[in-house]
Amino acid sequence: MMNFTDGAPGAAAVEARDLTVVRGGRTVLRSLTFSVEPGRITGLLGPSGCGKSTLMRALVGTQAGVTGALTVLGRPAGHPELRARVGYVTQAPSVYDDLTVRQNLHYFAAVLRPGARHRAARAEAVERAVADVDLASHADALAGNLSGGQRSRVSLAVALLGTPELLVLDEPTVGLDPVLRRDLWELFHRIAADRGATLLVSSHVMDEAERCDRLLLMRAGEILADDTPEALRRSTGRPTVEAAFLHLVDRAAPTAAAGTHEDRQEQKGRPRP
Numbered sequence: 001m002m003n004f005t006d007g008a009p010g011a012a013a014v015e016a017r018d019l020t021v022v023r024g025g026r027t028v029l030r031s032l033t034f035s036v037e038p039g040r041i042t043g044l045l046g047p048s049g050c051g052k053s054t055l056m057r058a059l060v061g062t063q064a065g066v067t068g069a070l071t072v073l074g075r076p077a078g079h080p081e082l083r084a085r086v087g088y089v090t091q092a093p094s095v096y097d098d099l100t101v102r103q104n105l106h107y108f109a110a111v112l113r114p115g116a117r118h119r120a121a122r123a124e125a126v127e128r129a130v131a132d133v134d135l136a137s138h139a140d141a142l143a144g145n146l147s148g149g150q151r152s153r154v155s156l157a158v159a160l161l162g163t164p165e166l167l168v169l170d171e172p173t174v175g176l177d178p179v180l181r182r183d184l185w186e187l188f189h190r191i192a193a194d195r196g197a198t199l200l201v202s203s204h205v206m207d208e209a210e211r212c213d214r215l216l217l218m219r220a221g222e223i224l225a226d227d228t229p230e231a232l233r234r235s236t237g238r239p240t241v242e243a244a245f246l247h248l249v250d251r252a253a254p255t256a257a258a259g260t261h262e263d264r265q266e267q268k269g270r271p272r273p
C-alpha cells in the first residue's frame, strides 16, 4: 500500500486515495478518496454492511486486502508509531470479565506504558479515563457483572488511556439509552475541543449524524457524500440528514447496481484471501 508524504501541521488526520478493500473475494470498499479534518468529529454513517467497520479496520491497520493510499496522522495506516497515537474501539467490547473496571484499565495502561517509573502516570490516566466515561461508581465491579452499555464504556475508557490523537469508534452508542448516548456525545465533543483530538465515529443511527461536525455517508462500499450536516441538508433541500441520505441513495441507485456487476467480473480472476 502507498502512503502520502508526512503530514504537515494542520494536515488532514486521515487521507485516503483510491482505497479499495477486498474481503473473501468481494470488493467491499471501492476506490474511496476522502480526508478527515483534524480536531473535529467526523461521522461515518451508512446502512449495515456498507463497509464502515472495514474502513475503520483499514485505518487502524488490522484489515488485509487493502490497496490504494491511506495515511493516518502522517504515517501509513498500521505504522507501529501509530499504536500509541490512535485509539480504536471495536463494536464488541474487549474487556476481561474476570477483572474489575479499574483492574482492566490498569492492565491496558501497563501494556501502553510499562515500567515502574510510569506507575504514577498510569494511575492518573486510569482515574481520568474512569471519570471520562462516568464509571467511578462501578470502578471496582467485575466487568462481567456490568450491563452491555457499561461494558462498552469500559472499552471506550481503555481507548482513552493513551490520550490518543485519533479516536476510531465503531458504533460506540449501540444499545445505550438516550441519556447515556447524549452524555457520550458530549464527551466526544469535549475530547475534540479540549484535547484537539480527531474522532471518527461510525453509526447507522441517522439522528447521530446531526451531532457530527462532518459526515461521510456510505452505501455499498462507496462514499455517497462528504460534507457537513448543514451543507448536506441544504444541497439536497431536505430537512434532516436522514432525508438527505435517502435522497442521495435514490439518486445513486443505478450506479450501485452497476457496481454489483463489476463485483462479479472482479471475482472471476481474484484469489480468495
Ligand SMILES: Nc1ncnc2c1ncn2[C@@H]1O[C@H](COP(=O)(O)OP(=O)(O)OP(=O)(O)O)[C@@H](O)[C@H]1O
Pocket: 023, 024, 025, 026, 028, 046, 047, 048, 049, 050, 051, 052, 053, 054, 055, 204
Ligand atoms: N470476514 C469477512 N469476509 C468476507 N466478507 C466480509 C467479512 N466481514 C465482513 N464482510 C463483508 O464486508 C462488507 C462490509 O462489512 P462491514 O462489517 O465493514 O460493514 P458495516 O457497515 O460495518 O456493517 P454493520 O453496521 O452491520 O457493522 C459486508 O458486505 C460484509 O458481508
